[in-house]
Amino acid sequence: MPDIVRPGYTPYDAKDPNSHFAPIEPLRPPADAPNILLVMIDDAGYGASSAFGGPCSTPTLERLAGNGLRYTKFHTTALCSPTRAALLSGRNHHSVNMGAITEIATSAPGMTSARPNTCAALPEILKLNGYATAQIGKCHEVPVWETSPMGPFDHWPTPGGGFEYFFGFIGGETDQYYPSLYENTTPVEPSGTPEQGYTLNEEMADKAIAYLRRRAALTPDRPFFMYYAPGATHAPHHVPPEWADRYRGVFDEGWDKLRERILARQIDLGTIPAGTDLTARSEGLPAWDEMDDALKPVLIRQAEVYAGFMEQTDFHIGRVVDEIEEQGLLDDTLIVLIWGDNGASAEGTLQGSLNEMITLNGMPELETPEMLIAAKDRLGLPGTANHYAASWAHALNTPFQWTKQVASHFGGTRNPMVIHWPARITQSGIRHQFGHVNDIAATVLEAAGLPEPTAVNGVQQRPFEGTSLVYTFDEPDVDERHDVQYFEMLGNRGVYHKGWTAVTKHRTPWETGDVELPAFDEDRWELYDTSSDWSQAHDLAAAHPDKLAELQRLWLIEAVKYNVIPIDDRAAIRGMPDAAGRPELAIGTSQRMYPGMSFAEATTVNTKNRSFAITAPITVPDAGADGVIIALGGHTGGWSLYVHEGRLTFCYNFLTLKYTVVRSADVLAAGDREVRIEFGYDGGGVGLGGTVTLFVDGAAVGAGHVERTVPAAFSASETCTVGADPGSPVSQEYPAGKNRFTGGIAWVQIDVGDLDPQHLARQRAQQIRVAMGTQ
CATH class of the missing domain: 2.60.120.200 (Jelly Rolls)
Structure with a gap:
């Protein structure tokens, strides 16, 4: 809002008895506005965490879920940068030009990777209303031509993104032992070495705690908004052996048996309804019994390392929560934990990898099973860049089909979410209303008692496209309000409408070579009634062709509305900046x-x-x-x-x-x-x-x-x-x-x-x- 000073009497001498000016009032949000901790981890499936029935121990997530709300129908976009852009803007990812990751941006509407100033980010809105704002961890929303220390910094967390403080990394992933870090816009070295026990998870928590203590010492009357985004559990899966060793024996029966065990625990917890069917193994993934017995110890260790990595991540998130509690602020802090920016990642090939750069450079044949077997005990340690086999990702997305990148099916888009706010949420439990990552900005503003802005910094704003979830806080069975949502990623696409989903998978995430893709009109669409078929196990396309056609038409309407068209599945062209139209x-x-x-x-x-x-x-x-x-x-x-x-x-x-x-x-x-x-x-x-x-x-x-x-x-x-x-x-x-x-x-x-x-x-x-x- 513009600063307007009304004219009045102005004395010549400040000692004039009629000299009076109103005291300076620091900008603050409404008196009862909560502190906000927004947590999003990386590459985690719906069936991974113990809080939602998975094998990975997550006591912090369980603790907050036990005194808060578990959302079982919450969705992301199936990929990193788009999910994060939708999260922080309150709009669909194509609306803020993040149709895919920043590295493959084009000049087409919806694909430039540069958030328009008509869609101000949530931290900017909160900062302009008196919040102290900080981001700790991963930022993968900066256009690639702006990622150098020379900027411009219009799309960095600070100053352009609305955060007053940033510590973390710019890009899709980083080494957990040797991370490439920035503090604000300055490159900095990690605070320790692997020999000293250093991991990035620990330093991130240290930085978050230090920030919270500075705020408490200097501006305790100013509520905080902290976005805490670990690089975990994205590959490389790096964690000291003492964390991985906790899972000895947990994965010995393989990924097929693991899916069955997860399903049973999910039903017991109520994070999926009783009677939910386990979907078939996604096409192209091998059964556990098909794997070479000599390789199985390596595959098992891959899963142990990943589970230890997730538990370590949960532990350090718990340290930040503990600090908030020690400051006496836990009851008055809205904590939103989104357990993954997409489904678990199937980008580690069918056998996994010791150095993911071998596969990503298109030479997977150089990493032989014999090499993996010889290096089993090095997995997760400094000097590796390991990733697990794609079938582990599929298992950790139980009970759904497919994985990260596949926006058509829930294995790519459904992620656990927990909301904790004791001062406001009096009835803890499970919520089954449909939700999407674009709902969070509207939820935070309503919780803070702040209106959605019509203009920010003099620029008229596009309305939010998400729906506040505050309406679910008090009524467990209230009808859902977010009842239509499109999905699209790399040609994989789908649409949700009042319980029905129409979906089509266009490409397979673990196929990384020169893959010949079908024409979009040749993709086969599937139809699911998810009000009764919760896991998308039973395709009804043949039985209900009229309903399928209706939803296909709805997808096209939503796609045109939000700049999804043209769909772009090109590879080489998008890799060439001049051909793609980006700097x-x-x-x-x-x-x-x-x-x-x-x-x-x-x-x-x-x-x-x-x-x-x-x-x-x-x-x-x-x-x-x-x-x-x-x-x-x-x-x-x-x-x-x-x-x-x-x-x-x-x-x-x-x-x-x-x-x-x-x-x-x-x-x-x-x-x-x-x-x-x-x-x-x-x-x-x-x-x-x-x-x-x-x-x-x-x-x-x-x-x-x-x-x-x-x-x-x-x-x-x-x-x-x-x-x-x-x-x-x-x-x-x-x-x-x-x-x-x-x-x-x-x-x-x-x-x-x-x-x-x-x-x-x-x-x-x-x-x-x-x-x-x-x-």
Whole structure:
């Protein structure tokens, strides 16, 4: 609202007895407005948590559910960025231009990934009404061309997103032991190392608690809105062994028996109705008995690690809840816990992975069962990037069909939600009304006694498209008000209307290669009456063709209304910024960086599938030099130019499968030196080899050949850094955290050659696979 000062008497002298001005009143929301803690974890299915009948122990979620409300028909969008954008805006994901993840944005309406200013985010609205606002954890809503430390920051959590404080990571995933972090808009290092027991889950809780204590000390009269979004339980599934070991024996019978056990517990808890049928195994997934007996111990350990990861996540969320309670604020705090931004992830292939970047680069055949068997005891530890087999994801979505990415079926879209607010919710229990992630903003505003704004910062606003759930607080069996909702993700689509769903699956999440997809009009639609068939187990399309046609028409109406059209299932085109119509951050064929600079891989000039050179003027001390001059990537893959035992060295890490080291014959002499590496790409395709030549002061000092290179991405979260290799190390010859260059570096310049257009198209298609697998 505009600041308007009414004119009145103005004295010449402030000592004038008639001099009077109203005291400054700090902006505050209504007196009874609650504090708000909004929690959303990552990649968790409806059947995972113990609070909803699953095998993963979640005592914090159980505790809050026991004194609050469990919502059993709550839905997300089936994918990360769209769910989060809908959550924070109160609109459908296409309405805020987040039709898919940010990395595959196009210039089409609904797909640009840039939230329009006509749809102000919930934290901005709350901040403008006097709330203290903070986000801790994952943010995957920033357009990719705005993700560098130079901004612009219009779509970052702060300042553009309405949060006054942010600590976390920008992107789809990060390493839990070596995370890539920002505090507000400044890159920061993690507070510890794996050797010291560090995990990101613990630091996130520490940061949240510190923020709550600052607020209590400085502005206790100002309620808080905290959005707490762990990177867990997204791959890589990283957790110390003591958490995973708690689940010894739990998964030994395999995923088929697990589904049966989960179903029985869900019925006992009432999180699904009695008589619900278990859906058939999704097409393409193997039965447990079909798996090689030699591989089963690895598969079991994958599930143990994931369950331990979820329990650890729940524990640290509990620490934040405990802090709120210790401050005496628990009764007056509205806590909303959404247990997953989509269903469990089936992006780990049919056998799982030790290094997900191998599969995401399109080379799953390189990760053999024998490799997985040999590495079983390393799962979840530093130096891995592990993911479980797709069938575990399907089991953890019990009782539904399909998984994350599949917006047509509840396995992709139905997630547990708990609301806890003792001061307002007097009748705890289970709520079966339909809900959607776009309902949360309206729910929070009604709870806070604040109106939905018609204008924010002078811009007229589009109305919210969700429905407040406050009406369900007092009446367990009240008729649902959110009675129509479309779904669409990557061509998978569906619509809900008053208990009926019409759905069609267009693509399969674990098929990551060059998949030939059918025309949209050739997709087979299914029909379910979910008022009686709660799990979508019985297709009624043949029995009720008129009802199916009615709902197909309704889907099209909703799709046109909310910018879903045109449906876009392209891969290679969406991987090429110029063809997709979006800006590109790393442009040109040359980039100069200076000591201390650390950029994300996506913001560094591309050295893949082409020749490149790295040049650096350095100073070698009289005692000799050691350490990293420049490194790109981490333990999952990358390259590094460094000095080892006095000699100039280049290491190419091919996805941990092969380390190629090229070294100068002689020790670097003291003084000012120019060091250079030239990589001559073999050409003729993507991911091929190349010749490495090292130079010192213009003279060749070493050479070697790299057999294969990484075609699309080295890692999901590592950086390109000058003067050190932070995070996990690219090379095995230097330790993590203790590899800073001991000499001087003036600058480092990367120059790259041209890409063949055909190779570029193939590389972009592979980058789409990486983006989808790491979101």
